[in-house]
Amino acid sequence: MLKNKPFSSAIEDYLKAIYDLHATESVVTTTALATAMGVSAASATNMLKKLAVLKLVQYSPYYGAELTPAGEKIALEVVRHHRLLEAFLHEALGMPWDEVHAEAHKLEHVLSDKLEDHIAEFLGNPTEDPHGDPIPTKSGVVTSSVQQSLADLPPGTRATIRRIGAQEPARLRYLRGLGLVPGATVRLIEQMPFEGPVRVRIGTREHSLDYKLARQIWVATKT
Amino acid sequence: MLKNKPFSSAIEDYLKAIYDLHATESVVTTTALATAMGVSAASATNMLKKLAVLKLVQYSPYYGAELTPAGEKIALEVVRHHRLLEAFLHEALGMPWDEVHAEAHKLEHVLSDKLEDHIAEFLGNPTEDPHGDPIPTKSGVVTSSVQQSLADLPPGTRATIRRIGAQEPARLRYLRGLGLVPGATVRLIEQMPFEGPVRVRIGTREHSLDYKLARQIWVATKT
DNA sequence: TTTATAATTTAGTCAAGACTAAATTTATAT
DNA sequence: ATATAAATTTAGTCTTGACTAAATTATAAA
Numbered sequence: 047m048l049k050n051k052p053f054s055s056a057i058e059d060y061l062k063a064i065y066d067l068h069a070t071e072s073v074v075t076t077t078a079l080a081t082a083m084g085v086s087a088a089s090a091t092n093m094l095k096k097l098a099v100l101k102l103v104q105y106s107p108y109y110g111a112e113l114t115p116a117g118e119k120i121a122l123e124v125v126r127h128h129r130l131l132e133a134f135l136h137e138a139l140g141m142p143w144d145e146v147h148a149e150a151h152k153l154e155h156v157l158s159d160k161l162e163d164h165i166a167e168f169l170g171n172p173t174e175d176p177h178g179d180p181i182p183t184k185s186g187v188v189t190s191s192v193q194q195s196l197a198d199l200p201p202g203t204r205a206t207i208r209r210i211g212a213q214e215p216a217r218l219r220y221l222r223g224l225g226l227v228p229g230a231t232v233r234l235i236e237q238m239p240f241e242g243p244v245r246v247r248i249g250t251r252e253h254s255l256d257y258k259l260a261r262q263i264w265v266a267t268k269t
Numbered sequence: 270m271l272k273n274k275p276f277s278s279a280i281e282d283y284l285k286a287i288y289d290l291h292a293t294e295s296v297v298t299t300t301a302l303a304t305a306m307g308v309s310a311a312s313a314t315n316m317l318k319k320l321a322v323l324k325l326v327q328y329s330p331y332y333g334a335e336l337t338p339a340g341e342k343i344a345l346e347v348v349r350h351h352r353l354l355e356a357f358l359h360e361a362l363g364m365p366w367d368e369v370h371a372e373a374h375k376l377e378h379v380l381s382d383k384l385e386d387h388i389a390e391f392l393g394n395p396t397e398d399p400h401g402d403p404i405p406t407k408s409g410v411v412t413s414s415v416q417q418s419l420a421d422l423p424p425g426t427r428a429t430i431r432r433i434g435a436q437e438p439a440r441l442r443y444l445r446g447l448g449l450v451p452g453a454t455v456r457l458i459e460q461m462p463f464e465g466p467v468r469v470r471i472g473t474r475e476h477s478l479d480y481k482l483a484r485q486i487w488v489a490t491k492t
Numbered sequence: 493t494t495t496a497t498a499a500t501t502t503a504g505t506c507a508a509g510a511c512t513a514a515a516t517t518t519a520t521a522t
Numbered sequence: 523a524t525a526t527a528a529a530t531t532t533a534g535t536c537t538t539g540a541c542t543a544a545a546t547t548a549t550a551a552a
Binding site for chain 1: 358361362363372376379381383387391
């Protein structure tokens with residue numbers, strides 16, 4: 047039973063991790079990648095060298111790595127699989143919001159194109175997953191709406207939550223408990239100085255959010 | 270990202286293959302296993318030795334292997350995953366009958382217990398997959414109705430198709446084309462001697478089936 | 493019983509992808 | 523300018539599960 051995939055699951059996984067990290071750091075360091083993958087730094091180095099040989103990343107030792115167009119193409123396919131699966135698990139199967147990430151991660155590498163089509167069709171070709179993340183199209187186009195983070199909002203502004211960057215189940219449960227889910231409306235009360243807590247109102251209730259967490263909540267302001 | 274599974278996918282796969290072969294041969298030979306797994310005989314021997322150490326099979330060199338209760342338990346879990354997935358892919362996602370086997374095979378090893386529960390609930394806890402194969406319960410109970418193969422039917426008998434043992438897409442498409450699907454009614458016309466072709470009538474049409482294929486079609490006679 | 497053939501096992505390799513320990517490079521602080 | 527710390531890479535090892543080639547055992551025919 048040979049695999050008919052051009053690249054191994056491990057390679058796909060690394061490419062996706064690099065893609066995800068790229069949203070934060072412009073150049074992805076070995077340590078950041080190793081941490082994201084839950085792997086030793088040496089292992090990350092080895093894989094980066096391999097990916098460089100395969101022309102999937104551009105890698106400068108002691109500096110960092112970036113995806114090449116070829117690498118990004120594969121990463122986007124994996125991201126599409128992942129987010130479609132998240133949407134499917136949540137919407138079709140009623141799996142809780144905070145559990146879909148881990149499950150989708152396991153499934154994303156064995157999803158055939160045919161099954162992907164069936165799932166996308168079943169869901170009506172959605173453009174966002176339950177976290178609000180955009181789902182790339184089959185051809186690899188990401189519709190990235192211009193968004194700002196909750197932490198960057200001027201005090202007094204009302205905004206709609208579009209996307210939750212966090213993926214850890216505990217964090218997601220916490221946010222859901224506060225009513226902070228994609229689609230909800232929030233008003234920013236106050237931003238404490240020196241990257242201090244952010245106070246927001248959701249409905250009639252006020253909450254204080256850690257700065258780093260607030261940075262992971264992306265909103266669109268009311269126009 | 271470590272796996273939290275007690276046994277590798279390869280081990281699960283071998284156990285399932287042994288389980289499936291056991292339906293035909295009482296003792297599973299190395300070659301049969303190697304063929305079923307698409308692997309060299311030497312590889313099958315190696316794995317059998319490993320499985321014997323793990324107490325998952327009882328293995329006698331140059332003779333063959335059988336699952337131990339522990340091995341059968343794992344095999345049944347995989348079989349349950351597989352058949353639930355087949356049912357789900359076919360019934361929920363409209364995937365063609367002949368494609369679900371290959372797809373389910375890839376997914377079965379990464380299906381979490383939670384997702385399994387969601388899928389089973391979504392389907393209303395079915396007891397059979399699209400091929401008519403029984404789906405073991407979570408505790409590993411298989412409701413094996415007493416069945417006989419089409420090839421063993423006395424001439425003139427009418428029977429209902431319960432289960433199709435074949436899994437190759439081409440074969441399945443052929444059978445579907447003849448109207449030979451679970452639930453259909455057939456009448457046995459004639460069984461040629463020396464394991465020759467089997468003539469059956471489905472509706473108003475008559476067909477000749479290869480003996481080996483007929484052996485893979487399981488029926489229940491009208492009472 | 494001997495012998496040819498088929499099935500099976502043994503022995504030794506290989507590749508992927510992880511690891512640890514040691515060496516090296518870069519960054520920082522005196 | 524240099525010493526120290528932190529990050530990164532190199533070197534070498536391990537495990538899994540595949541492979542081929544050679545050796546062994548079982549089976550069936552003469």
